[in-house]
Amino acid sequence: MKNLFPLAVFLGLSNVISCPQIFADEVSYKLINGDTITGDLMEELSTEKVKVINHPNLGIIEISQSSIRSETKPEHWQSSVNIGFSGSTAGANNEFDYSFEGKTIYSLDKNTMEVNASVENKKSNKEVISRKAGVNVRYDRFFGKLSSLYSYTDYKLNTLNTVGVNELTTSIGVARKILNRDKHKLSFSIGPGINFYSGGSLCSIDKDCDKLIPATLFSTSYQIDITSKISLELDDTFSTAFSSNTKIGNDFSTTLRYYPMKDSKFNTSLKYEINYDSEIKPSTDRGYKFLLGTTF
Secondary structure (H helix, E strand, C coil), X not given: CCCHHHHHHXXXXXXXXHCCCCCEEEEEEEECCCCEEEEEEEHHHCCCCEEEEEECXXXXXXXXXXXXXXXXXXXXXXXXXXXXXXXXXXXXXXXXXXXXXXXXXXXXXXXXXXXXXEEEEEEECCEEXXXXXXEEEEEEEECCCCEEEEEEEEEEEEXXXXXXXXXXXXXXXXXXXXXXXXXEEEEEEEEEEEEEEECCXXXXXXXXCCCCEEEEEEEEEEEEEXXXXXXXXEEEEEEEEECCCEEEEEEEEEEEEEXXXXXXXXXXXXXXXXXXXXXXXXXXXXXXXXXXXXXC
16 A cells, blocks of 8 residues: 555646646627627637637637627827808809818827817808808816816807907816717816907997906717717807806707718718807807718
8 A cells, every 4th residue: 555655646746737727817808799708718728719718607608709899999089071062143143152160189098189170251252251260179187987177268250240250268177978878978068267259340339348258168068879870969058258247158059960871981961050149249140051071
C-alpha cells in the first residue's frame, strides 16, 4: 500500500497539469434581434466566428458572431444643410425667395456644442425687399447622462422690423433630458438671461431700444421618429424681459421631415415657424418653408 501512495499522488498531479485553464470574463452581447445576453466569456473555447459564454441560468451557450450587433463608435461631428427656393410672377412683378439653414453639433465626453445658422432673402424684380438671418450657439456641460449646465447666445436680423432690426439674447442655466431614446427625445432648459435689440425707423421713440434688459428663458425640444422614413421635430422658446413694461416673446417651430429611402441621408422637409415678441414691431412673424437637405 505504501508503494502505491506516491503513484497516486503523481497521477493526480499529472491530471491537474494536463487540464487546460479556461479564463472567463463577464461580457454582454447585444443581438441583432434586440435581445441581450450576459455571461462569462470562455476565451479558450471561443473563435472569431463563435463566442462561447457561461450563462448563469442557461449554462454553456454558443453565439454566432453574425448574430451579434456590431457597436459603432459615436461620431464627434454631426452636420446638416437645408436649402429651399420659391418664386412667383404677377404681371410685371417677379418675386424670388431662397432660404438656407445649417447645423453643426460637436460632442466629446461630457461636452456638447451646437451651432445653427440661417439666411432668408426675398427679391422683387431683382431688388432685395426683405432679409432675415440668424445665428445661435449653445454649449452644454453634462453632469450625469441627462442633466447639464448650458450657455446660449442667439442673434436675429430682420430688415422688415421698424423696431428691433437686430436682436441679441444670451442665457445661462440648467437643462434636463426627460426622454433620451433613439427614436424619442424630449428635453427642457431654464435660466436667466439678457436681451438687447436695436435698429429700425422707430427705434428712437422706443424706451428700451439700444438697452440691456434682464430676462428669463424657458425652452423645450421634442423629436420623434414616426416611422423609419418620417420624423417630427418641435422646438419652443418662451422668454420674459423685465424692462419699463414686462415683455413676452415666444419662438415656435415645427418640422416634418421625410427620408425617401431607408438609411438615406437626403431628405425633404416642411417647416412652419411663428415668432412673437412684444418688444419688436411688428410683433408677430410667421412663415412656411419647403426644404431639401442632407446630413453628414
